[in-house]
Amino acid sequence: MPNCAARVASNPVEVYKNSVPVNDCRSGVCRPAYQWFNGYISPAQVNAATNGIQGVPSDYKPYLAPINNTPGAPNFGNNNVNVTLKDGRQVLTAYSPGPGVGAHPYGHTSCRDR
Secondary structure, eight states: OOOGGGSSSSSOOOBOTTSOEEEEOTTSSOEEEEOOBOOOOOTTTBTOSSSSEETOOTTOOOSSOOSOOSTTSTTTTSOEEEEEOTTSOEEEEEOOSOSSTTOSTTTTOOOOOO
8 A cells, every 4th residue: 555645745644643732623612632644724723713723733734735725815725716718718617637537646545554
């Protein structure tokens, strides 16, 4: 089975297990937890005083994030992109990496523990 760090992604997968204690306050009630790996957390929730996750390492980088990942920007938190058509019009559409099954790099992936 392939190692997760070899995946095509923005950053390599990092598995923290029990080494990164955090307080998850996204529900409005803070609960102690652990950041198991560097999965996506909205930048608006990283170390936010309310409705966020406190204790996220300062060097945290998610292994994969939406294309539009700047809080306050149009389409924040999704993969919608403008596509220019042949007639010059632009349409907003969801990004798709390609036709057919298996085009997404994580479509059929399982990762082993290091």
